[in-house]
Amino acid sequence: MLNVEKLNTYYGQSHILFDVALTVGQGEVVSLLGRNGAGKTTSLRSIMGLTPPRSGTVSFEGKPLQGEKPNNICRKGIAFVPEDRRIFSRLTVHENLEIGAIRERRNGPWSIKRVYELFPRLNERRHNLGHQLSGGEQQMLTIGRALMGNPSLILLDEPSEGLAPVIVTTVGDVIRTVRDEGISILLVEQNSSFACRLSDRAYLIDDGRIRFHGTIDELEQNSELKQKYLAV
Amino acid sequence: MDIAFVAAQFLNGLAIAMILILIASGLTLLLGVLGILNFAHGGFYMLGAFMMFSLGQWGLGGMWFWVGLITIPLALALVAAVVEICLLRPLYHRERLYTLLLTFGLAMVFDDLALLIWGRDFKTVPVPELLSGAVSIGNYGFPLHFIFIIVVGPVVCALLWYLLYRTPFGKLIRAASTDTEMLGALGVNVNLVFTGVFALSAALAGLAGLLVAPIRSIVPGMGLEIFIESFIVVVIGGMGSLGGAIIGALLIGQIKAFGILALPNFAMIFIYLVLLAVLIVKPRGLFGEKTV
Numbered sequence: 001m002l003n004v005e006k007l008n009t010y011y012g013q014s015h016i017l018f019d020v021a022l023t024v025g026q027g028e029v030v031s032l033l034g035r036n037g038a039g040k041t042t043s044l045r046s047i048m049g050l051t052p053p054r055s056g057t058v059s060f061e062g063k064p065l066q067g068e069k070p071n072n073i074c075r076k077g078i079a080f081v082p083e084d085r086r087i088f089s090r091l092t093v094h095e096n097l098e099i100g101a102i103r104e105r106r107n108g109p110w111s112i113k114r115v116y117e118l119f120p121r122l123n124e125r126r127h128n129l130g131h132q133l134s135g136g137e138q139q140m141l142t143i144g145r146a147l148m149g150n151p152s153l154i155l156l157d158e159p160s161e162g163l164a165p166v167i168v169t170t171v172g173d174v175i176r177t178v179r180d181e182g183i184s185i186l187l188v189e190q191n192s193s194f195a196c197r198l199s200d201r202a203y204l205i206d207d208g209r210i211r212f213h214g215t216i217d218e219l220e221q222n223s224e225l226k227q228k229y230l231a232v
Numbered sequence: 233m234d235i236a237f238v239a240a241q242f243l244n245g246l247a248i249a250m251i252l253i254l255i256a257s258g259l260t261l262l263l264g265v266l267g268i269l270n271f272a273h274g275g276f277y278m279l280g281a282f283m284m285f286s287l288g289q290w291g292l293g294g295m296w297f298w299v300g301l302i303t304i305p306l307a308l309a310l311v312a313a314v315v316e317i318c319l320l321r322p323l324y325h326r327e328r329l330y331t332l333l334l335t336f337g338l339a340m341v342f343d344d345l346a347l348l349i350w351g352r353d354f355k356t357v358p359v360p361e362l363l364s365g366a367v368s369i370g371n372y373g374f375p376l377h378f379i380f381i382i383v384v385g386p387v388v389c390a391l392l393w394y395l396l397y398r399t400p401f402g403k404l405i406r407a408a409s410t411d412t413e414m415l416g417a418l419g420v421n422v423n424l425v426f427t428g429v430f431a432l433s434a435a436l437a438g439l440a441g442l443l444v445a446p447i448r449s450i451v452p453g454m455g456l457e458i459f460i461e462s463f464i465v466v467v468i469g470g471m472g473s474l475g476g477a478i479i480g481a482l483l484i485g486q487i488k489a490f491g492i493l494a495l496p497n498f499a500m501i502f503i504y505l506v507l508l509a510v511l512i513v514k515p516r517g518l519f520g521e522k523t524v
Contacts, residue, residue: 048417086414087412089405099407102400103409130410182513 001026001184002047002078002153003163007056009046016042017053020188023091024153029175029185031195031216033230034205040188041083043205044155047186048080049073060153075103079146083157083188085138093122096130096141099150108150109181115144118174136167142216143174153184160191172198192230196220204229236370236429241489242368247268247378249485250385254440255462256469256477257392258433264409264472265429267328268320271335273462274455275342276308276434280441281450282350283307288357288445297360297446304442312434316427339456346452354449363446381443388439389478395432396474405429409472420424464503468510470520479518 002024009017017039024030034040045051047058049070058065065073074080088096097112116123119140125133132139139159146154156175160168168191175198179185189195196202196216204212204219206229212219219225250335257275260272283304283499287296315338323330358364359377396402404425405417416422440458448454465484469476484503510518 050413050417069421070413070416071419071421074417080417082414082417086411088410088414090406090410091403095403096407098400099403099415099420100418102404146417 001061002186003057003059004047005057007043007053007058008048009042009053010049010050011042015208017046020046020056020205020208020210022203022210022213024184024186027179027182027184029179029187029199030203031192031199031202032186032188032205033192033195033202035230036189036190036192037123038205038229039208040205041157044080044157044186044188047073048078048155051078061107071103074149074151077150077152079149079151079154081142081146081154081156081159083161085135085142087130087133087138087141089129091130091143092127093130093133093137095146096145097122097148100145101150103149110147110150112148115147118147118177119144139163139167139171140174143171143178143219147178151183153186154178155186155188157188158190159187160189160194168194190230192226233372236372237451240369240372240495242486243374243378243382245486245489246482247381247485248488249291249481249483250381250387251440251444252462252465252484253385253444253456253478253482254388255458256465256481257267257389257474258356258436258462259459259462259473260466260469260474260477261429262433264468264474265405265412266320266324268331268335269463270433271332272315272342272455273335273433273437274459275339276312276437276455277441277458278343278346278450278452278455279308279311279320280304281445281448281454282441283438283444284344284355284442285350285355285450296359297363300442301439305439307433308438308509313427313431315379316430318429321423339459341454343452350450350452352452354451356449357445359446373446375386377446380459384443386441387435392436392474401425401428461503464507466517468507468517470517473517473519473521475521476517 004020004022007017007020008015018064020043022032030044032040042051044054049065049068053066060076060078071229088099091099097115121137121138122144125137159171163171175185187199196219199216201215202219203210204225210227212225234251244279259270259273262268284300287300290296292299318332322330323334340410362378363380367376367379378399396405404415404420408422408425410421461484465480466477468483469480483506487502488499491499514520
């Protein structure tokens with residue numbers, strides 16, 4: 001459903017992504033793994049139109065996306081869950097969720113009620129402001145906010161980062177729940193063991209280039225590859 | 233100085249404050265949401281006053297003031313929307329300096345436009361008939377028009393509060409003031425939010441202009457004067473903070489009203505002193521946030 005080919009992205013003069021290519025199929029969870037600074041976040045930002053690629057193609061459900069503004073890309077069914085969560089700090093939890101669905105609704109199963117069922121903690125905190133939330137609560141809220149737009153693909157940037165192990169487990173459960181709804185996920189992670197437990201396939205990225213692509217089993221069996229591109 | 237005089241002077245300061253609130257709230261919204269300092273903001277205030285002058289000339293069967301009260305803010309909102317879409321929008325992705333230069337140029341264009349249309353002479357507008365009386369406070373007559381301004385201010389503040397905290401558009405404005413890029417990634421056309429905020433700020437400034445039209449002389453250049461005062465209000469209150477702008481305006485209003493008694497020709501000195509004091513104690517203003 002998502003098809004990325006020969007993506008080249010720059011920040012000003014510096015060339016960040018080199019011919020990045022990847023695909024995500026319907027209902028699939030695909031990991032994009034790599035070290036800090038390898039180009040994972042830039043890949044997501046390029047797909048979302050936040051850092052438009054200089055060349056290459058991105059197509060989604062058969063239609064080209066490159067050149068579109070982020071708001072139009074969102075309305076086509078792609079949600080972006082940023083690494084730093086980017087909760088609207090002066091809005092309440094409830095208002096943050098409403099913003100996620102403020103544009104004309106795509107038809108889909110997600111509502112504020114369902115998000116609260118998935119994250120009971122958010123319901124308890126519904127009248128709190130964004131900046132009063134803990135890191136884990138913010139992560140739940142940013143995922144919930146993305147779901148409110150009824151996306152068919154979620155770009156999930158390092159959801160486990162900086163969270164206590166028990167919260168990471170919760171986030172993992174949520175990713176499975178979301179996948180079981182038929183929503184595809186492109187999961188960016190440094191925490192490869194977390195990502196591999198959840199994913200069908202994985203890509204390894206380093207220095208802005210895709211170095212490996214295969215199933216999780218293939219990756220697990222290739223310890224040399226893991227050592228080279230993932231070891232800290 | 234008897235108590236009635238002090239009371240009258242206090243109300244005077246309150247009226248000044250209400251005008252400053254209308255202008256500073258727009259200015260602070262623009263800073264908070266669009267991240268721009270709009271030098272041309274006072275231009276909309278000036279245009280509001282001049283437009284009221286023209287309506288007064290036409291008379292409109294005695295209804296000129298009340299017609300202007302509704303139509304002038306709407307007309308200026310429209311003008312502002314066109315300005316934002318055609319001139320500002322192409323500059324948002326450039327360095328902030330370009331926007332600053334553009335609004336500075338716009339301020340001058342507005343002034344020259346007013347010169348061209350209305351001429352160089354001071355213009356005066358009569359006080360509308362319904363508001364031409366006075367309320368007696370002790371031995372002093374306090375003009376009814378000032379009372380009207382003191383009433384309009386809080387009403388507009390309440391409407392603004394409702395807009396920001398109880399409507400979907402207000403939610404978007406508050407969200408845009410923290411993170412416009414994320415708002416766009418959630419499917420919102422941020423450009424439309426910007427246009428809306430710019431139009432709203434111009435309507436508020438125009439409302440202030442038309443309200444003061446009957447009680448001061450109208451002249452090109454009045455926009456820059458009010459811009460400086462309301463910018464001080466915004467800095468004192470904390471850039472981007474609406475509550476701060478309101479407190480700042482109330483403070484400056486009283487300082488102007490009573491400062492003019494102490495040093496009739498140098499009342500602005502007190503304003504700058506307060507500005508200095510606030511900036512030394514709280515560099516981000518009274519209600520400024522640490523992270524902007």
